Amino acid sequence: xxxxxxxHLATAxxxxxxxxxxxxxxxxxxxxxxxLFAALLAKFGWRPLLRIIEEREKNVRDAVEGAQKANADxxxxxxxxxxxxxxxxxxxxxxxxxxxxEAEHVRDEIVTQARTEGEHALERARVEIARETNLAxxxxxxxxxxxxxxxxxxxxxxxxxxxxxxxxxxxxITTLPPLQAPDRP
Amino acid sequence: MKSLPxxxxxxxxxxxxxxxxxxxxxGQNPAAVIMHHASDHAIWGLPSRHLAFFALAALxxxxxxxxxxxxxxxxxxxxxxxxVEMLVLFVRDEIAEKNIGHDSRKFxxxxxxxxxxxxxxxxxxxxxxxxxxxxxIAVTMALxxxxxxxxxxxxxxxxxxxxxxxxxxxxxxPFWMLPVMIPIEILGLFTKPFAxxxxxxxxxxxxxxVITTLLVLIPMMARTSALFGAAIAPVSLGLSLFIMLLEIxxxxxxxxxxxxxxxxxxxxxxxxxx
Numbered sequence: 040x041x042x043x044x045x046x047h048l049a050t051a052x053x054x055x056x057x058x059x060x061x062x063x064x065x066x067x068x069x070x071x072x073x074x075l076f077a078a079l080l081a082k083f084g085w086r087p088l089l090r091i092i093e094e095r096e097k098n099v100r101d102a103v104e105g106a107q108k109a110n111a112d113x114x115x116x117x118x119x120x121x122x123x124x125x126x127x128x129x130x131x132x133x134x135x136x137x138x139x140x141e142a143e144h145v146r147d148e149i150v151t152q153a154r155t156e157g158e159h160a161l162e163r164a165r166v167e168i169a170r171e172t173n174l175a176x177x178x179x180x181x182x183x184x185x186x187x188x189x190x191x192x193x194x195x196x197x198x199x200x201x202x203x204x205x206x207x208x209x210x211x212i213t214t215l216p217p218l219q220a221p222d223r224p
Numbered sequence: 225m226k227s228l229p230x231x232x233x234x235x236x237x238x239x240x241x242x243x244x245x246x247x248x249x250x251g252q253n254p255a256a257v258i259m260h261h262a263s264d265h266a267i268w269g270l271p272s273r274h275l276a277f278f279a280l281a282a283l284x285x286x287x288x289x290x291x292x293x294x295x296x297x298x299x300x301x302x303x304x305x306x307x308v309e310m311l312v313l314f315v316r317d318e319i320a321e322k323n324i325g326h327d328s329r330k331f332x333x334x335x336x337x338x339x340x341x342x343x344x345x346x347x348x349x350x351x352x353x354x355x356x357x358x359x360x361i362a363v364t365m366a367l368x369x370x371x372x373x374x375x376x377x378x379x380x381x382x383x384x385x386x387x388x389x390x391x392x393x394x395x396x397x398p399f400w401m402l403p404v405m406i407p408i409e410i411l412g413l414f415t416k417p418f419a420x421x422x423x424x425x426x427x428x429x430x431x432x433x434v435i436t437t438l439l440v441l442i443p444m445m446a447r448t449s450a451l452f453g454a455a456i457a458p459v460s461l462g463l464s465l466f467i468m469l470l471e472i473x474x475x476x477x478x479x480x481x482x483x484x485x486x487x488x489x490x491x492x493x494x495x496x497x498x
Contacts (some may be wrong), residue, residue: 058429062362068275069357069366076282076341077370081333084289088312089332095299 052092126206258436276466278357285337288344315339315483323487327378327494329488334374336365339483346428346475350468358478359428361421368421371486375416379493391496416489422481427478431471438464 188208240292268276288308295305315336342358349356357363379388392409393402438460446453 057360058425061365062272062360065272065275065360065362066369068272069278070369071365072275072279072282073337073341073366073370076286076339077334080289080337082295085284085312085333085336088289088309089316091293091296091299092309094314098299115495138271184308 184212258433258440261479274357274360274363277348277355278345278363278378281348281357282339285340285344286346289340311339311343312336319394319480319484319487323484323491324378324494325491326479327382328487331374331378331490335483335487338371338486339479342367342424342482343475343479346471346478349428349432350471350475355426356432358424359432363423364421364428367424367482368417371420371482371489372414372417374486375489375493376413378490379496382494388493391493416485420485424478424482427474431467431474435464435467435471438467 191208191211192204288304290306292301292305293307296304301309316332317329319339320332320335324331345358346356349359358367376388379391381387382388383391392413394403397405441460442453442457445456
């Protein structure tokens with residue numbers, strides 16, 4: 040027995056026995072028992088229990104991480120779609136604008152071409168008309184000459200010599216206005 | 225001394241009747257009654273009731289923990305398991321992790337054992353006819369010795385025997401201080417577990433002494449006059465009930481303090497720079 044003199048409080052009355060008297064047998068027995076108890080409990084109690092807890096904590100952590108990852112993935116996907124949509128809209132607008140521009144261009148071209156062609160046709164028609172007119176006039180002139188000759192011959196046959204007749208005709212012809220096409224319209 | 229009928233009936237309460245029996249046996253000496261109530265003696269044919277209740281507390285803790293492990297379904301604790309897990313997580317995260325750091329896993333089982341054992345032993349001590357094993361200094365000395373070895377193991381396993389003892393000297397100490405500091409630091413090794421031993425022992429003992437004293441007051445007053453005994457009985461019972469409730473709080477606090485200080489000391493030896 041060890042005595043701690045400092046802890047001898049009011050124990051003198053109790054037959055000199057003190058609470059601070061250390062029972063060494065009890066100390067050693069407790070030490071051995073507690074050692075055994077702590078070792079047993081560590082092996083079959085705390086470690087398996089802590090393993091269960093840690094496993095669950097790991098599962099929770101994994102689940103949270105998985106959810107966060109899925110969330111991030113979904114957001115990235117959403118952003119991607121948003122960009123895609125924006126691009127598609129812009130592209131559609133561009134296509135539409137380009138189509139309109141092209142259509143206007145084609146329309147202008149067609150109108151210009153039509154106008155040109157119309158003018159060409161008109162020009163051709165005018166030239167044709169002028170040529171036909173000239174042709175008709177020269178034909179008329181020939182026929183007039185023939186008719187004149189015929190008429191004159193009928194009139195003059197009886198009174199003039201052939202030389203006089205010729206001179207007469209020639210004089211008539213020279214009085215005719217020169218041949219020319221009418222003015223363009 | 226004559227025995228009074230009133231005093232027998234007033235002491236119907238379990239602890240009181242216990243005190244009273246001892247009272248009669250110890251020759252009506254209040255100090256002897258208190259001494260008898262708190263000190264170790266034979267019980268149920270066993271040489272030491274403190275050892276018996278120590279073993280009972282230990283078995284109870286093992287039983288509780290094994291029972292708690294059955295309360296897990298798919299890793300989720302139910303009932304008792306949830307309560308045990310709460311305390312285990314508290315010891316692991318708030319006590320071991322914060323004070324020991326990354327070595328804490330090695331010491332968590334021991335700290336859990338300290339915490340649960342001291343808690344259960346204190347609760348057992350509050351039961352009628354039971355004894356508080358941690359109110360015996362030999363028992364707390366054994367617990368403190370285990371804590372002491374754990375502290376030394378923490379230092380030695382990390383720095384080796386020489387490194388561990390070299391760490392006891394604070395860095396940058398002038399050499400002429402060594403003759404003073406070496407004895408102080410060696411003493412410091414032992415004052416830590418000594419403080420643990422005395423704190424737990426004194427706290428566990430004190431509550432029981434107060435409760436016994438309050439109850440012994442009834443027969444003491446009744447010896448003077450039955451009226452005094454009747455007057456003091458409700459006061460004594462009320463106050464001892466209050467102290468009993470306080471003891472529940474103290475049980476948690478002391479389990480926490482012993483475990484926390486053990487963790488802090490282990491952390492001190494494992495990380496001497498701090």
